[in-house]
Amino acid sequence: MVKICCIGAGYVGGPTMAVIALKCPAIEVAVVDISVARIMAWNSDQLPIYEPGLDEVVKQCRGKNLFFSTDVEKHVSGADIVFVSVNTPTKTRGLGAGKAADLTYWESAARMIADVSKSDKIVVEKSTVPVKTAEAIEKILTHNSKGINYQILSNPEFLAEGTAIQDLFNPDRVLIGGRETPEGQKAIQALKDVYAHWVPEESILCTNLWSAELSKLAANAFLAQRISSVNAMSALCESTGADVSQVSHAIGKDSRIGPKFLNASVGFGGSCFQKDILNLVYICECNGLSEVASYWKQVIKVNDYQKNRFVNRVVSSMFNTVSGKKIAILGFAFKKDTGDTRETPAIDVCKGLITDNARLSIYDPQVNQEQIQRDLSMNKFDWDHPIHLQPLSPTAVKRVSVVWDAYEATKDAHGICILTEWDEFKTLDYKRIYDNMQKPAFVFDGRNVVNVEKLREIGFIVYSIGKPLDPWLKDMPAVA
Numbered sequence: 001m002v003k004i005c006c007i008g009a010g011y012v013g014g015p016t017m018a019v020i021a022l023k024c025p026a027i028e029v030a031v032v033d034i035s036v037a038r039i040m041a042w043n044s045d046q047l048p049i050y051e052p053g054l055d056e057v058v059k060q061c062r063g064k065n066l067f068f069s070t071d072v073e074k075h076v077s078g079a080d081i082v083f084v085s086v087n088t089p090t091k092t093r094g095l096g097a098g099k100a101a102d103l104t105y106w107e108s109a110a111r112m113i114a115d116v117s118k119s120d121k122i123v124v125e126k127s128t129v130p131v132k133t134a135e136a137i138e139k140i141l142t143h144n145s146k147g148i149n150y151q152i153l154s155n156p157e158f159l160a161e162g163t164a165i166q167d168l169f170n171p172d173r174v175l176i177g178g179r180e181t182p183e184g185q186k187a188i189q190a191l192k193d194v195y196a197h198w199v200p201e202e203s204i205l206c207t208n209l210w211s212a213e214l215s216k217l218a219a220n221a222f223l224a225q226r227i228s229s230v231n232a233m234s235a236l237c238e239s240t241g242a243d244v245s246q247v248s249h250a251i252g253k254d255s256r257i258g259p260k261f262l263n264a265s266v267g268f269g270g271s272c273f274q275k276d277i278l279n280l281v282y283i284c285e286c287n288g289l290s291e292v293a294s295y296w297k298q299v300i301k302v303n304d305y306q307k308n309r310f311v312n313r314v315v316s317s318m319f320n321t322v323s324g325k326k327i328a329i330l331g332f333a334f335k336k337d338t339g340d341t342r343e344t345p346a347i348d349v350c351k352g353l354i355t356d357n358a359r360l361s362i363y364d365p366q367v368n369q370e371q372i373q374r375d376l377s378m379n380k381f382d383w384d385h386p387i388h389l390q391p392l393s394p395t396a397v398k399r400v401s402v403v404w405d406a407y408e409a410t411k412d413a414h415g416i417c418i419l420t421e422w423d424e425f426k427t428l429d430y431k432r433i434y435d436n437m438q439k440p441a442f443v444f445d446g447r448n449v450v451n452v453e454k455l456r457e458i459g460f461i462v463y464s465i466g467k468p469l470d471p472w473l474k475d476m477p478a479v480a
Contacts, residue, residue, distance in 0.1 A: 002027045004194070005075040007109050008085035009033035009042055009068060011049055011164075011271070011340065012126055012157050017083070018057045019168040021066035023198040030067045030075040042068035050339040050366050053165035077116040081191065083155075084109050085126040090275055092379070099282035101275070103133065110137045114144035122187045125154045125213070134177075134209045151187035153178045154209050156216035161270065162337030174204045177212020217276045217283075221296055224273040226261040228302035234264035234466030235309060244466025245448065264466040266419055266446030267306045267345035269334030274300055274343050307345050310417075311352035313463055314444050317473055318415060323357035326438075328409040331420025331447070332364035332372055339366035341375050345446070346419040350376055350400070353417075360400045363409040365422060369402035376400060407433065415442035421449050434458045440472075 004020065006013045009031045021029040033039050041048035043062070047055060058066070069075055076082055086105040091097050106127065113123060123141065125134055134152045141150040154177035159167045174195045178188040188206050195204055207215070230248050237244040244264040252259030268274075277296050284293035315322050334344035341347070350360055354376075362372055376397045403409050406425070410416055410433045418425055426449050434441050443455055445464045455462045461472045 002081070002194075003030070003079045004028070004081045004083065005030045005032060005079035006083040006085055006126070007032055007072065007076065008083075008087075008127070009035070009038050009048075010085065010087070011051075011161065012159065013083065013085035014042060014047075014049060015051055015054055015057075015159070015164045015168060016085070016126065016157060018054065018061060018066060019165065020194060021061040021064075022057050024194060025065055027194065028065050028067075029061075030069055030079070032069050032072040032075050034070065034072060036070055039068050039070050051164050052162065052337055057165060072112070073116045076113055077118060079121065080119075081122045081124060081194070082113055083124045083126045084113075088127045088275075090278055096282050099278045099285075101133075101279050101282075103136070106133065106137065107140065110140040111144065113150075114141050114146075117148050117150075120149040122151050122153060122190055124191065125152070126157060132210065133213065149183070151178065151183055152209070153187055153191055154212035155191060156212060158216070158219060161340050162335060169198070171199060171203060174199050175207065175212050175215055176204065177207045177209045180208055217280045220272050220276040221280050221299065223261055224268055224277055224303070225296075225299045227265070227268045227273075228299045228306075230262045230264050231267065231306045231465075232302050234306075237264075237466040238469055241468045242466075243468060247466075264448065265306075265345075265421075266310045266349060266465065267303045269342070269344040269346075270340065271342040274303070303345075304348075307348040308352070310345075310444065310446055310465070311349055311356075313473070314353065314415060314417065314442075315356055317442060317444075317461070317463065321356070322353055322414070324359065325414040326359045326361060326412055327353055328406075328413040328416045329360055329362040330364075330406055330409065330416060330418045330425055331422055332362055332367045332375075333420050336420055336422045339371075341367055341371055344375070344419075347375050349417060349419060349446070354397065354399050358399065361409040361413065362400060362402050363404065363406050364420060365424065372402050373397055373400065407436070411436045412438060413441075414438045415444060417444045417446060418449060419446050421447035425449050430455055430460070431458050434460060 004027055006017045013031055017029045017031045020027065031042065038048050047058060084106065086109050088101045088103060088106060091100045091102045113121065123137065134154055138150070138152045156175055158172065176188050176191050178184040192204050192206065230244065233247060234244040237247060248262040248264065251257055252262050277300055281293045281297050284296070318325065329346065329350060332344060332346045333339055333341055353360060406428055414437070441460050443450060443460045443462045445462065448464050450462070452462050452464050452467060456470070461470050463470060463473055
């Protein structure tokens with residue numbers, strides 16, 4: 001029986017291994033992590049992450065050929081294939097601070113694999129890592145090999161949160177990068193055989209190591225670039241009276257461009273886009289490609305500009321001050337159908353409003369109070385370190401309350417900011433909400449989910465990203 005072990009029970013490791021276990025009943029899959037609380041959650045009825053369809057997959061396999069354990073060394077030692085899916089945060093100090101990936105957790109995982117291994121192993125990079133990481137890991141393993149042979153593969157994940165299980169069941173492609181040696185090719189084939197249980201052969205792409213590593217960074221950079229492109233257009237649309245939804249629909253009809261990732265919004269979030277672009281920028285700079293680095297840096301600059309522009313629009317619309325005013329925040333996750341708040345634009349928008357002394361009442365159907373308080377009190381990039389290395393008890397952000405109902409959040413508020421496109425926000429009783437708000441009542445739709453005309457008929461002053469401006473807003477331009 002082939003044995004697979006995955007180090008890291010997070011957003012990537014957990015769902016990926018659960019699907020491998022479901023599709024390959026003859027393979028024993030163990031997911032290991034040093035976090036006792038996280039492993040306990042994976043073994044309970046309340047999984048540590050929310051992902052549609054994940055519950056069912058885990059329940060079908062857990063205890064049969066899928067195991068979650070804190071006994072890291074035992075499972076690594078007995079495995080034929082070891083996936084490494086640990087955090088690779090952006091460095092906050094030292095060489096490359098603010099851009100380079102911090103490979104501390106990766107390196108300690110590699111050293112532990114070398115320490116406990118008694119048989120040959122295939123080691124698979126599953127975390128997003130900088131190009132040439134495999135080479136560094138290979139050196140650590142071979143210099144500590146004690147006669148054991150290791151083959152390093154890169155197998156980047158291309159999951160989108162909210163649809164991760166479907167993405168795993170029907171991937172656009174599975175990418176496997178390895179050495180162009182007989183041993184390397186044999187290792188690639190071994191991993192290919194695992195995926196071939198359910199993925200068509202033509203969808204399994206095999207490349208060299210560096211191409212696989214760079215493809216992951218490039219894919220995220222291209223996707224983020226599309227979002228920043230349409231967000232840049234949204235600012236121009238507001239200034240000219242064009243409608244960004246109509247513009248993006250028109251350009252999306254061009255088969256060379258296509259319609260995906262063309263929704264204007266308050267900005268992109270999630271664990272990968274910003275981190276991967278910063279990583280790409282750093283690699284370009286290290287290779288003397290400063291023009292290429294500044295090109296990709298601009299994608300992040302436009303994203304930051306969009307969040308700042310949104311905050312400025314809120315403040316300037318409300319007589320240039322939100323001090324002491326209650327603002328309802330609807331949605332905190334970085335997108336719908338996930339509880340993930342990593343790099344969510346809501347953090348920067350909330351911090352911007354708090355700086356202006358607003359009182360915030362936040363509602364998100366999947367994000368709890370502890371997480372929101374933690375996010376708002378954390379420094380940039382801290383979120384990507386294991387939880388025991390994050391600030392222990394988040395100092396409650398004084399001007400923030402977290403509620404479990406949209407109507408409670410909006411009661412007596414001066415304005416509403418919609419920051420996540422949860423479906424329920426489209427069907428709220430906005431007449432009821434309007435009647436219980438301070439007047440004039442504002443809606444700032446950062447996801448273009450509401451029916452603007454209907455809300456204006458009720459009496460709201462509405463700002464929608466990239467849409468023709470409400471007459472009220474034209475008189476109060478958002479200062480840059």
